[in-house]
Amino acid sequence: MEFSIRAANLEDCKDIARMILELSEYEKLSDRVKVTQKDLEQDGFSKNPFFHGIVAEVPEQHRTADGHVKIGYSLYFYSYSSWKGRSVYMEDLYVMPEFRGKGIGKALMSKVAQLGLAAGCKQLDFTVLDWNKSSVDFYMSQGCADITADLGLHCMRCEGDAMERLAQP
Numbered sequence: 001m002e003f004s005i006r007a008a009n010l011e012d013c014k015d016i017a018r019m020i021l022e023l024s025e026y027e028k029l030s031d032r033v034k035v036t037q038k039d040l041e042q043d044g045f046s047k048n049p050f051f052h053g054i055v056a057e058v059p060e061q062h063r064t065a066d067g068h069v070k071i072g073y074s075l076y077f078y079s080y081s082s083w084k085g086r087s088v089y090m091e092d093l094y095v096m097p098e099f100r101g102k103g104i105g106k107a108l109m110s111k112v113a114q115l116g117l118a119a120g121c122k123q124l125d126f127t128v129l130d131w132n133k134s135s136v137d138f139y140m141s142q143g144c145a146d147i148t149a150d151l152g153l154h155c156m157r158c159e160g161d162a163m164e165r166l167a168q169p
Helices: 010-026 037-044 104-118 133-141 147-151 160-167
Strands: 004-007 052-057 070-081 085-095 123-125
Touching: 004 104, 010 037, 010 052, 010 070, 010 085, 052 104, 070 104, 085 104, 104 123
Parallel strands: 085 123
Antiparallel strands: 004 052, 052 070, 070 085
């Protein structure tokens, strides 16, 4: 199937917001999504963006029944590892269900890796739900390692009221 991968732009935020909701429904976590199209526009396309994105598109003749040509995306940002140095974190990798198994997810992930290497990154980090065996298998087939098992690391989060309390001197 013919498709292209390109850098996301401000006009893509509506479709990225739509696909974030689709991804959250697949992950059975849709009640946790708080980000809006406006948030994406402000946070990804301001003078100092908090994230970067790429989108996968198909030609008009392959558009979805709902008329979508933007059928996948990845959001990523740069971070720093005190052990390895520069790294890139892939926040999301998503391809609409009817377009899976056609190399689009691999192409998106490969592009994030290329962009990370071009920026001098030594590693690509991301999370995957433990029940999502097909994704875990895909990532492992790409040479990725499960550092939860290998290093015993746990991904921790502090948010909302807990973050407010933590921020108090």
